[in-house]
Amino acid sequence: MKNARKLCVDILNTVFSNEGYSNIILRNELKKNSFNDKDKALITEIVYGTIKYKYTIDKILNSFLKKGIESLEPYVLNILRSAIYQIRYLDKVPTFAAVNEAVEIAKKYSSVSASKLVNGVLRNYIRDSEKTYYNKNNLVESLCFNYSFEKWLVNLFMKQYGGKITEEILSGLNERPVTSVRVNPLKINYDEAYEELERLGYDIEEGYVCPEAIIINKGKNIEDNQLFTEGKITVQDESAMLVAPALGFCEELKIFDLCSAPGGKSTHISELSNDKAQIIAFDIHENKLSLIKENAFRLGINNILCRQMDASTFNEDLKDIADAVLIDVPCSGLGIIKKKPEIKYTKNNKALEDIIQIQRKIMLNSIKYVKPNGTVIYSTCTLNKKENMENINWLIENYPNISIEPIYFGNLPNLIYENGMVTILPNKYMDGFFIAKLKRNW
Known part of the structure; x- marks a missing residue:
């Protein structure tokens, strides 16, 4: 060994x-x-x-x-x-x-x-433990050193959010992440799942914001747990758990999930619809579709159809078909640094600019896929405003028949509501995230 x-x-x-x-x-x-x-x-x-x-x-x-x-x-x-x-x-x-x-x-x-x-x-x-390694009179240098973030990223957050919220973001991204699980109501009710996890020796608490969530503070690997293997619970961050409920009523609806793998949000929609919504889960990588199928099978879900497709390329066959489209677009991932800390060093300003063009192509396609008066849910796991609300504002400026449907998840200190959209600041319980709900008005 x-x-x-x-x-x-x-x-x-x-x-x-x-x-x-x-x-x-x-x-x-x-x-x-x-x-x-x-x-x-x-x-x-x-x-x-x-x-x-x-x-x-x-x-x-x-x-x-x-x-x-x-x-x-x-x-x-x-x-x-x-x-x-x-x-x-x-x-x-x-x-x-x-x-x-x-x-x-x-x-x-x-x-x-x-x-x-x-x-x-x-x-x-x-x-020499008392040695000083930075200029303590410089706020950016202090934040960079104390929270261990490169200057370009601290400057980006400072420009977009100001000093106070930037420090909250940096602190949240350095938190030790907890494991949160989503209870699958198709197989077990919340109280039964909670009691069973306690019986198995897990230190747990109720979710921070989501009614389906249970927070695992301490215990053995949850994926080796019988409740997980039987599909009664599944691992998902609470920020991601807010996306499916943003759709509202979804029974009997036809829903596209354009960037689906590994299927956490598609399966959540299925659970909320009592396995009645017709969901087509797409992903650009065909090999990742097996992850969606495996998760759906474990959770006892039968209503997800998987297809390989590049969401950034328009598919004429899908035009005006869906009641709702979910686009959890590829992004810089700046909101999930506490789980993938190397993102601090693998991203740069150019990478952030390049991804925006892909996001906008997916947005435009999604609007064409929904029926008149249909819904599009746009989400990212980044805190870069250019990928978030600036993308939404760009879409509405260029397509005035699209409107924002306000969403609200409660009055919590890490939720920022602006023009009907929500930015989720990272903390112990939640990743940094962004969600907007759009309506096609023609």
Whole structure:
């Protein structure tokens, strides 16, 4: 079996070389190696924490390396990153243990000289713990360092939301995410599911905003739970759980979900319609349609038809057919950074601009697919206003026969309502998200 901290470095190496998402790589590695629950928890904490605080950690390391972090081989750099994270952010990990493990990993898997460098840098950091790494009189630099976000992203949020809400966003995106599950009323009622989870030893509470939600504070992997395997519950963030209810009454309706995989929102619509709505779930990747089918089968849902289609390319055969269309469009993902922290470093301003053109093509197609007086639900898991309300405003300016149908999910501190649309700020319970409801008036 691999050493736990060695595996952390291996995973970080893979993630920072842009070879995959941290959640997928981590899950696969933990499956391949037989670690106990304590070690799994430590590996998960170190991996996610090091990725989350990479910007801050690199600022620290650069101050102790004459030639900067660029002078280090990636493996040694990731040994240092993971060790600094443990020393700075994990109270339960003894400093000497973090240093000794880092030195040994460097010696065994890199070189003796690398182990000496690692030892020297970490000892210097510990000795100079009061050192200042940024201009404390500069708000942007302070936010960047304290919350570990790059300047372009902090500046984007500052410009769009102002200082107070920007700090709320950064704090929310650094929260440790909880697991929330959606109770499937086709198979079990809410109280029965709640009581069964308690009986199985889970530390749970009622959902933050959604009546179908149960929050899992502590317990074993929920996907290994009998309630999950029997389709009585399914994992979904509460922000995403708000999309299907925004449709309103949906029994007997024909509904298109244009960007459906893995099918969380399609299956939620099915549950809300008592499995009576006619749902066609589309995705650009044919291989991902199997995920929708698997989820529908597990949940006991029979009314979802899956088709492969590029939502950004207009399909004449679908014109004026649907009663409602859901478009959870591809986006920058800035609202789900707490679950995929590498998004902090893999996105940039150009990537954000490029995705907007795809989003607008999907929006225009969706409007053509609904019948007159039909409904379109537009949602994203980003907080970039250009991908959210600015897209909606652009659509209405160019197509005045489209109107916004106001939506309201209650008076909660992280929900911002503006012109009938809702922006969901990230917190412990919810991802950053945006939802708008549109009506075709011709």
